[in-house]
Amino acid sequence: MMTKLDEKLEPTLDAVIRRNAGEPEFHQAVREVLESLGRVIAKNPQYADDALIERICEPERQIIFRVPWVDDQGRVQVNRGFRVQFNSALGPYKGGMRFHPSVNIGIVKFLGFEQTFKNALTGLPIGGGKGGADFNPKGRSDAEVMRFCQSFMTEMARHIGVYTDVPAGDIGVGAREIGFLFGQYKRLTNRYEAGALTGKGLLYGGLRARTEATGYGATYFVQRMLQTRGRDFEGMHCVVSGSGNVAIYTIEKILSFGGAVVACSDSSGYVVDENGIDLALLKEIKEVRRQRISEYANLRGKGARFITGGSIWDVPCDVAMPSATQNELSGKDAVTLIKNGVIAVGEGANMPSTPEAIDAFQSADILFAPSKAANAGGVATSALEMQQNASRDSWSFEKTETRLAQIMHNIHDHCAETAEEYGVPGDYVMGANIAGFIRVAEAMHAFGVI
Numbered sequence: 001m002m003t004k005l006d007e008k009l010e011p012t013l014d015a016v017i018r019r020n021a022g023e024p025e026f027h028q029a030v031r032e033v034l035e036s037l038g039r040v041i042a043k044n045p046q047y048a049d050d051a052l053i054e055r056i057c058e059p060e061r062q063i064i065f066r067v068p069w070v071d072d073q074g075r076v077q078v079n080r081g082f083r084v085q086f087n088s089a090l091g092p093y094k095g096g097m098r099f100h101p102s103v104n105i106g107i108v109k110f111l112g113f114e115q116t117f118k119n120a121l122t123g124l125p126i127g128g129g130k131g132g133a134d135f136n137p138k139g140r141s142d143a144e145v146m147r148f149c150q151s152f153m154t155e156m157a158r159h160i161g162v163y164t165d166v167p168a169g170d171i172g173v174g175a176r177e178i179g180f181l182f183g184q185y186k187r188l189t190n191r192y193e194a195g196a197l198t199g200k201g202l203l204y205g206g207l208r209a210r211t212e213a214t215g216y217g218a219t220y221f222v223q224r225m226l227q228t229r230g231r232d233f234e235g236m237h238c239v240v241s242g243s244g245n246v247a248i249y250t251i252e253k254i255l256s257f258g259g260a261v262v263a264c265s266d267s268s269g270y271v272v273d274e275n276g277i278d279l280a281l282l283k284e285i286k287e288v289r290r291q292r293i294s295e296y297a298n299l300r301g302k303g304a305r306f307i308t309g310g311s312i313w314d315v316p317c318d319v320a321m322p323s324a325t326q327n328e329l330s331g332k333d334a335v336t337l338i339k340n341g342v343i344a345v346g347e348g349a350n351m352p353s354t355p356e357a358i359d360a361f362q363s364a365d366i367l368f369a370p371s372k373a374a375n376a377g378g379v380a381t382s383a384l385e386m387q388q389n390a391s392r393d394s395w396s397f398e399k400t401e402t403r404l405a406q407i408m409h410n411i412h413d414h415c416a417e418t419a420e421e422y423g424v425p426g427d428y429v430m431g432a433n434i435a436g437f438i439r440v441a442e443a444m445h446a447f448g449v450i
């Protein structure tokens, strides 16, 4: 391990592990942040006063609820819903909702913890939260998804609101689900409170470019990072894992910057396309037909292959952008990528690289953009959607994209400058963790012990 936990912080991590038993993703996320804080408390010991770091590791509120609904066969199904309201020092809780069978309290807690620092990095007034359910939307009809969303919101509505907590999408939650959720929220509250959810459709308060924002933002971040070494995306071969919202708009922006994307994936396997991914075909299969990625290879024909087993990271590339899920890129994958000549890695998904993978990239001096900085464009644009709704306005695509590009450049530069200031130039992991932490810590310090 390149970064080590300061011994003063060991009891804090031990307490988190003890108190949150059986939640390895949450432990992983906390450990990484705490490993960055030794240098901060050495320089600013006041941040360790009043159990401030312990308080930051403890969610303000955790809500778990039953979600009963009736399937198309008339059978009653029961899922479990979650909302972790992690930290409201900088603004109302803000963060997505994930619908996936793997969702549990530990996953939601890790995501809410990461979200707190990510949101701080945007410089916008948003706290951190996350939610979701262990509901599997795959193979469910629109009517089933609607009934699930209505039941989920029937409980969630009492916990959210424009000044309290503002959910959005994540894995398995896109425009269709946000539509059902917002419709039910409006009905339950008898208020057209558009700013209580983001990622809405454009006809009912949604913001142009929010759909694209996470992928575009991650690509802007990597572009800026490449420029520090006199490079850019022009002519680069890229691999983008996943084929959902983040992956699709990462691919779109890479192509507009002159790069080529040679592989993408879903949970069933990956496709390699020697001629470069055909974005229109990918969108048709994933956004319109909701089919598997293997269908891409079937329809694309010559030059495209569908591969199951193995790893998408076996495909040689200059830039890798993991954009599917947590811990999808192992230490072994990192070694393969390095051997194949990767020069930059940008995390579109949340915590997609294992700690071993991050160590391998950093030891090999590969440019590495951690998720809480690189994928912050989605939530930053959600905060812009809240601004648009508060002003009862309708913004143009260009206005939002210009703000998004500025925000991503600012986050990049702020992380790079912070890393420099704390004696670890080029370490964006430390830079992001320290810069995000300081903003949250300063606000919490101002409030006293709460």
Ligand code: NDP
Binding pocket: 096, 100, 102, 169, 170, 171, 172, 173, 174, 214, 242, 243, 244, 245, 246, 247, 265, 266, 267, 268, 323, 324, 325, 326, 348, 349, 350, 375, 376, 378, 379
């Ligand atoms: P989508 O549901 O649109 O797409 C998810 C993609 O990842 C799909 O291709 C999916 O494959 C794949 N995937 C999901 N879970 C797994 C798994 N356990 N193993 C392998 N592949 C998997 O979600 P998003 O694109 O919105 O989210 C992707 C990542 O980006 C997540 O980590 C999310 O937290 C993060 N993120 C999303 C933001 C947003 O604005 N949407 C903002 C910032 C981060 P399959 O269809 O087969 O399940």
Ligand code: 2IT
Binding pocket: 094, 095, 096, 097, 115, 118, 166, 167, 168, 169, 170, 198, 350, 375, 376, 378, 379, 380, 382
């Ligand atoms: O992980 C994330 O930043 C998101 N899923 C987006 C959150 C949001 O509120 O837009």
